[in-house]
Amino acid sequence: MIGAAADGFKSEVVSNLSATIYLDPRIYSREAILKACYWFTNVAYIQIPESPDGRIAIQIRLRQTVPTLEEPQLERIEEFIGEFCNSLLDFELRRQVETETASLKQLILAKAFSESGVLEDEPPGTIADPVENRKPTSLVQIMKTFTSPKE
Amino acid sequence: MARVFYPVESYSASEAGYRLLPFRFLRLESNKELLVNQVGEFVVAPFGTAQALIRKQLTRGSDIYATFKAKQFIADDSSSPLLDLLATKYRTKYGFIEGFTKLHIFVVTLRCDHSCHYCQVSRQTADKSTYDMSYETAGKSVELMMKSPARHVTLEFQGGEPLLAFDVIRYIVPLAKRRAEALGKDLDIVVTTNLANATDDMLFYLRDENIKISTSLDGPAFIHNANRPRPGNNSYELTIKNIERARKILGYSKVAALMTTTQLSLQHPTEIIDEYVRLDFHSIFLRPLSPYGFAVKTKKKTGYQLDNFLNFYRTGLAHILQLNRAGYNLAEVYAKILLTKILTPDGTGFVDLQSPAGAGINVLVYNYDGDVYATDESRMLAEMGDHTFRLGNVWTHSHKDIFTGDPFLNLVSASCNQSLTGCSDCALQPYCGADPIYNHTTQGDIFGHRPTSNFCKRNMTIIKYLFDLISKQDSELMRIFFAWIQNSSLSEVSKAGPS
Numbered sequence: 206m207i208g209a210a211a212d213g214f215k216s217e218v219v220s221n222l223s224a225t226i227y228l229d230p231r232i233y234s235r236e237a238i239l240k241a242c243y244w245f246t247n248v249a250y251i252q253i254p255e256s257p258d259g260r261i262a263i264q265i266r267l268r269q270t271v272p273t274l275e276e277p278q279l280e281r282i283e284e285f286i287g288e289f290c291n292s293l294l295d296f297e298l299r300r301q302v303e304t305e306t307a308s309l310k311q312l313i314l315a316k317a318f319s320e321s322g323v324l325e326d327e328p329p330g331t332i333a334d335p336v337e338n339r340k341p342t343s344l345v346q347i348m349k350t351f352t353s354p355k356e
Numbered sequence: 357m358a359r360v361f362y363p364v365e366s367y368s369a370s371e372a373g374y375r376l377l378p379f380r381f382l383r384l385e386s387n388k389e390l391l392v393n394q395v396g397e398f399v400v401a402p403f404g405t406a407q408a409l410i411r412k413q414l415t416r417g418s419d420i421y422a423t424f425k426a427k428q429f430i431a432d433d434s435s436s437p438l439l440d441l442l443a444t445k446y447r448t449k450y451g452f453i454e455g456f457t458k459l460h461i462f463v464v465t466l467r468c469d470h471s472c473h474y475c476q477v478s479r480q481t482a483d484k485s486t487y488d489m490s491y492e493t494a495g496k497s498v499e500l501m502m503k504s505p506a507r508h509v510t511l512e513f514q515g516g517e518p519l520l521a522f523d524v525i526r527y528i529v530p531l532a533k534r535r536a537e538a539l540g541k542d543l544d545i546v547v548t549t550n551l552a553n554a555t556d557d558m559l560f561y562l563r564d565e566n567i568k569i570s571t572s573l574d575g576p577a578f579i580h581n582a583n584r585p586r587p588g589n590n591s592y593e594l595t596i597k598n599i600e601r602a603r604k605i606l607g608y609s610k611v612a613a614l615m616t617t618t619q620l621s622l623q624h625p626t627e628i629i630d631e632y633v634r635l636d637f638h639s640i641f642l643r644p645l646s647p648y649g650f651a652v653k654t655k656k657k658t659g660y661q662l663d664n665f666l667n668f669y670r671t672g673l674a675h676i677l678q679l680n681r682a683g684y685n686l687a688e689v690y691a692k693i694l695l696t697k698i699l700t701p702d703g704t705g706f707v708d709l710q711s712p713a714g715a716g717i718n719v720l721v722y723n724y725d726g727d728v729y730a731t732d733e734s735r736m737l738a739e740m741g742d743h744t745f746r747l748g749n750v751w752t753h754s755h756k757d758i759f760t761g762d763p764f765l766n767l768v769s770a771s772c773n774q775s776l777t778g779c780s781d782c783a784l785q786p787y788c789g790a791d792p793i794y795n796h797t798t799q800g801d802i803f804g805h806r807p808t809s810n811f812c813k814r815n816m817t818i819i820k821y822l823f824d825l826i827s828k829q830d831s832e833l834m835r836i837f838f839a840w841i842q843n844s845s846l847s848e849v850s851k852a853g854p855s
């Protein structure tokens with residue numbers, strides 16, 4: 206049975222407890238898929254077998270098969286697919302942020318913990334500002350402590 | 357000296373696009389998203405904002421654009437030298453790492469007159485020699501403690517009931533003070549005691565040596581006495597009487613109380629809180645029960661589902677806020693720690709919720725027999741036969757041995773939530789922590805599995821709940837939060853709001 210289809214995404218509900226999701230790897234990265242899968246491992250068994258047609262197939266089988274006192278409501282497979290889909294989009298967006306900012310992040314960390322001071326940038330403009338210079342809490346003063354050579 | 361400015365066109369915005377700075381996001385209830393940058397500054401925005409931001413669809417000149425730019429989620433060609441500023445903020449947030457181990461817990465005896473269900477380590481024995489720390493071991497422990505590079509160290513006496521080994525305390529205090537003074541370190545001393553055996557002489561000694569007291573109060577008599585059995589079943593009555601006596605001798609501010617939550621406590625959050633108010637305490641820590649030692653063995657008596665604890669916490673916090681609104685200053689300590697991380701540039705040195713984890717890095721435990729553990733929970737595990745987090749022994753291991761040994765290095769490999777699966781993408785990462793010892797105890801490995809972790813669920817739920825409260829735009833509520841953060845009264849906090 207075909208569940209839902211969208212650009213790069215198709216789901217097939219196999220039973221009340223299982224489904225397969227097909228993803229286009231040109232749209233969804235492996236990293237985002239694996240990260241999304243990880244967060245659903247508490248409620249489902251997830252397998253990603255080799256797929257012959259180039260798509261990524263995610264086989265899902267819900268863990269809970271009968272209602273219990275603690276969990277009287279069984280998860281619905283359609284809901285699971287919907288949540289999974291949202292989560293996948295979030296992780297794809299997160300991957301984009303990560304890709305765009307990874308080197309920046311490293312630089313910030315290096316600067317934050319560098320004791321040498323060699324990584325500090327000189328602030329643009331001039332610090333020949335007598336008004337700012339007089340304020341002990343001014344940005345000029347703060348920057349000075351990080352830009353002056355190590356004593 | 358002349359003032360030199362860039363030409364005016366340097367300050368006008370160009371039409372070029374913007375670039376992203378590191379941040380994370382997650383969905384909140386009620387169609388909102390929480391976006392948090394690398395240094396913990398946040399924006400709560402309508403659903404879809406993160407997507408628009410990442411896809412570079414924000415319009416220059418819009419309020420949301422200005423907000424993201426000001427809070428350093430994005431940068432454009434008119435941004436100030438933001439990398440240094442971000443680095444400085446990052447360094448401030450992680451300032452608690454500086455100096456390394458600051459809290460040093462000395463287990464001077466395992467003997468205790470109580471037999472609490474949740475206690476992992478106490479022994480009811482009169483045999484002094486077996487479970488008391490010897491003077492020689494105490495001396496070696498002080499020596500090791502003072503090797504810590506921290507300029508300000510705290511020495512905490514624990515047990516068992518440490519006042520049962522008061523001679524050991526009296527041996528350690530002058531020794532530690534002399535060593536600290538010689539090394540130019542500041543030294544705080546705390547004793548964690550049930551006060552049942554505290555004589556006036558002991559209390560005068562603590563006063564004269566400027567030692568603080570942390571005692572246990574689990575709530576009103578029917579909860580406290582049920583949780584903390586002792587001969588005569590009078591722990592509550594003794595505690596109340598002794599808190600008053602200790603306050604008279606040491607001074608009001610030198611006596612603090614901590615509660616432990618059990619199955620019984622879960623039904624009575626307001627009664628417990630009202631008991632703290634009745635005794636004129638101005639802070640209470642709604643702590644979950646730790647999954648260690650006898651606490652695991654007696655699960656039927658003390659065990660409970662996490663959801664029950666979270667309900668208890670929410671009900672308790674609501675009651676506490678109500679009390680504050682009515683004019684009584686009472687801070688909930690866990691919320692205060694989280695709010696400090698959320699609403700200020702600072703981190704906190706709270707060892708149970710930080711990254712890198714506090715174990716070893718910010719706290720060391722010196723057991724009565726000279727064994728050194730990464731945390732109090734580690735030595736409780738050891739009492740159950742699991743010595744994974746025994747880092748060494750004061751007689752056989754140097755400071756260097758301990759911090760370069762396999763047990764410590766294994767521990768730190770799972771100590772940073774920045775690099776743990778599930779945590780690395782989490783928007784709450786700057787406010788949360790890592791707890792490899794909890795993971796090891798509850799899930800069998802130090803890295804843990806976030807989707808099934810109670811540590812993760814508990815902290816995510818509480819942090820999200822605090823964000824719900826923050827985003828209500830209730831100015832009185834924010835004044836209460838800032839009063840907690842600043843350790844001041846509500847009337848002293850004139851105005852406040854999220855940064």
